[in-house]
Amino acid sequence: MTTAKTKQGFQPWHLKYRPQSINDLTGQDSLQKVLTRLITEDSVPQALLLSGPKGTGKTSTARIIAMSLNCEEEVTTTPCGECKNCKAIQTGNSLDVVELDAASHNGVDDIRKLVADAGYAPFSARTRVFIIDEAHQLSNSAQNAFLKTLEEPNNHTKFLLATTEPHKMLETVRSRCLPLRFRRISQTEVAHRLEDIAKKEGVSIDENCLEAIARSSKGGMRDSIQLLFEVSCHKDGDDPLKVNTVYEVTKELNPTQVEFLLTSVAQGNSYNLVRCCQRIEESALDINKVFDAL
Incomplete structure (x- = not known):
């Protein structure tokens, strides 16, 4: 048997x-x-x-x-x-x-x-x-x-x-x-710890991705490890996890979106500004995190 x-x-x-x-x-x-x-x-x-x-x-x-x-x-x-x-x-x-x-x-x-x-x-x-x-x-x-x-x-x-x-x-x-x-843990220290965990779990991950996770966790190691696991669940194939995956998971603005939004404000371009706000709404981004990014 x-x-x-x-x-x-x-x-x-x-x-x-x-x-x-x-x-x-x-x-x-x-x-x-x-x-x-x-x-x-x-x-x-x-x-x-x-x-x-x-x-x-x-x-x-x-x-x-x-x-x-x-x-x-x-x-x-x-x-x-x-x-x-x-x-x-x-x-x-x-x-x-x-x-x-x-x-x-x-x-x-x-x-x-x-x-x-x-x-x-x-x-x-x-x-x-x-x-x-x-x-x-x-x-x-x-x-x-x-x-x-x-x-x-x-x-x-x-x-x-x-x-x-x-x-x-x-x-x-x-x-x-x-x-x-206890103090908030620096982004560098969080990223190093996450890199070590990713290696132990056999997760291939981009350095920018680790930095984005560390930045999003705001100095909390527990939250950053939980986010690393959540992001790793989106891994597809053998390619390293990319930074955009982090922004998709956390519902935050990525750097390109931040630059586009701020440029629209600086130039007084109301068309681009409204268009960007529509994209934020369509993507169901967390509005508080949008303000944090800005």
Whole structure:
């Protein structure tokens, strides 16, 4: 009897190529130095506030810190990724690393439950880590209920708060956390990372295409990797992917269209201007992205 091979399920590229150690973080050199020192000296504070634009690695970094503190080999900036603790954290099955999405769990009762859980000793790891994503969406009452625990947590507990809008959080909460600020990743750094991923996936892609993807993602690595996958789905034959494919996928103006539109404005050519606007409407381009391009 023939046995069919089990086909491995598809894994989204932004998860497949998610950084697994501090050294893997792209475009965050300053943060790498700070975290390397804190982890190497085993002096990670009880509460960290990870803030910055979306897709720059905040939640990934929080998980890396959790693995670094709980790898069975040792506290290290390069967790093995193979031990029981590392694998449980990677798959989200660790009893000692709890992730809370504050977008949907933002009330006082949610925080009270978290505070109660934080009182327990670790089950199988060294440190219990609580990762709160979109922390700015916690209600003021929930943040106030969190203050005492943030100020005087147990020695075996760390709180990692990730947010894109730290200014929306109470000053009393922010003052109790060590701030780690993520910056937008430069287009050059994004393009280099995308080139590496494309090679690993066997996707032939034009350099201008990589630059267009990097520009469109506005400094977010996650968005750029997702866009690279989307663009790669349009590949036809062995020819490298061209830059126009990116503009077709993102519904943005390409450089030729931008030049034509601006020239029409500069020359006061209302006929060409109206014609260009008609093409934009017919192509169903995203009008906000049209304004961004201009």
